[in-house]
Amino acid sequence: MIGQSFGSIYLSWEALCKFTPLYYFDTSGYAFTYPLAWLFGCKVISYTHYPTISLDMISRVRDRSSMYNNDAYISKSGWLSQCKLLYYRVFSWMYGFVGSFTQLAMVNSSWTQSHIEKLWRIPHCTKRVYPPCDTSGLQVLPLERASETPIFVSVAQFRPEKAHPLQLEALSLAIKKLGGDFPRPKLQFVGSCRNKADEERLQNLQDKAIELNIKQFVEFHKNVTYRDLMRLLGGAIAGMHSMVDEHFGISVVEYMAAGAIPIAHNSAGPKMDIVLEEDGQQTGYLCWNVEEYADAILKVIRMSEIERLKMAAAARRRAGRFSEQKFYEDFKAAIRSIIKPLS
Missing domain, CATH: 3.40.50.2000 (Glycogen Phosphorylase B;)
Known part of the structure; x- marks a missing residue:
């Protein structure tokens, strides 16, 4: 996770050097790019579908519960579990730090909202906007x-x-x-x-x-x-x-x-x-x-x-x-406070 996150910073650096927008809008979960966008003078907006790391992931490693994201080979080993737990805790702190640079953090569900608010610690900037479901x-x-x-x-x-x-x-x-x-x-x-x-x-x-x-x-x-x-x-x-x-x-x-x-x-x-x-x-x-x-x-x-x-x-x-219409309404209501209308 750390390798991918630092790789996204380099990609963002290349893009921002070629063009620096007023608003930096991330919908792919590259939170480690937010401080860089902030340094370039952008207003950072995010729409998070799933946190890169969640408190549930940490608790499963701590409890040594075997699951699709915690291999049985690791969960059966106390030493490997402690190493992974340390890695997750360091990463979660880093994730919380970079996420705090967001001026508006939109999330797709109550579950995601609860984790983002605990990790990024910017509840006043966090808005729940359900994803559009074309049904x-x-x-x-x-x-x-x-x-x-x-x-x-x-x-x-x-x-x-x-x-x-x-x-x-x-x-x-x-x-x-x-x-x-x-x-x-x-x-x-x-x-x-x-x-x-x-x-x-x-x-x-x-x-x-x-x-x-x-x-x-x-x-x-x-x-x-x-x-x-x-x-x-x-x-x-x-x-x-x-x-x-x-x-x-x-x-x-x-x-x-x-x-x-x-x-x-x-x-x-x-x-x-x-x-x-x-x-x-x-x-x-x-x-x-x-x-x-x-x-x-x-x-x-x-x-x-x-x-x-x-x-x-x-x-x-x-x-x-x-519905899609509900998404449009909630999305516009969320960004209204940060995006200034054209004069």
């Missing part, structure tokens, strides 16, 4: 579902942090608990593969479905077109999400806009911003572990059509809070 095409899909088979969809790249195996385990458990009076659900994975590692991850998921004896209840759709994505979302009664600390969660918003009840991880964006009540009506389910995900799957399958339509309609209304 206009999904909002017009019918809430009714034609298929008798209850379809659950999971939209995410086949990356380790998306925790797809948990969804397979939850489906397997739900099917075991499901009574004979209810139809068996089908889980459709929809995602893209960036490289060979993602391809191997997809193959491992297919193998796991066979291992859990649920192959006939699972489908995999790789690198689909947006038209096909809309079709799949429009046929699902619920959408699965299992990433821990997803900073926002646009896929969850897309589920809700399409009328698919979200079953999301009980952390970060889905918990703090998205899967909240709308006009007193529940909009989805938040889960921690396999058992809770399985229970949520069962609740969706067992609920009456009237109950499902009511929750789906509330979820769709909630998704409207993250």
Whole structure:
């Protein structure tokens, strides 16, 4: 992280030497360039999607918790964990120092805001502006579902942090608990593969479905077109999400806009911003572990059509809070205090 950060400083130096703007607007997370832009006389504005380092990352290393961003090889070693913890603490101090040069720090969620405010320590300059979610095409899909088979969809790249195996385990458990009076659900994975590692991850998921004896209840759709994505979302009664600390969660918003009840991880964006009540009506389910995900799957399958339509309609209304128009309004309101109108 430190190497990339210092590399961004050199890139910024080259750019600022060729042209020095009045406003320096960063949307890529290169916080280490902010002091340099400030020295060049720029007003620094940032839009942060995800902090380069978070307090959660530090706590996982301290607790020696193995995760996608804390390899088991390191978490099992006390000495390596202490070295990584020292590295993270030094980097977090540096990240906090450079971030404090921002005159306006826009963030994409409450979770990101809480971390940025603690790290950069400029809460008076920090504004939450939800990202634009173009769900206009999904909002017009019918809430009714034609298929008798209850379809659950999971939209995410086949990356380790998306925790797809948990969804397979939850489906397997739900099917075991499901009574004979209810139809068996089908889980459709929809995602893209960036490289060979993602391809191997997809193959491992297919193998796991066979291992859990649920192959006939699972489908995999790789690198689909947006038209096909809309079709799949429009046929699902619920959408699965299992990433821990997803900073926002646009896929969850897309589920809700399409009328698919979200079953999301009980952390970060889905918990703090998205899967909240709308006009007193529940909009989805938040889960921690396999058992809770399985229970949520069962609740969706067992609920009456009237109950499902009511929750789906509330979820769709909630998704409207993250529209492109809302982003434009909040963005303009945030920058109004720092950008002077042309005379």
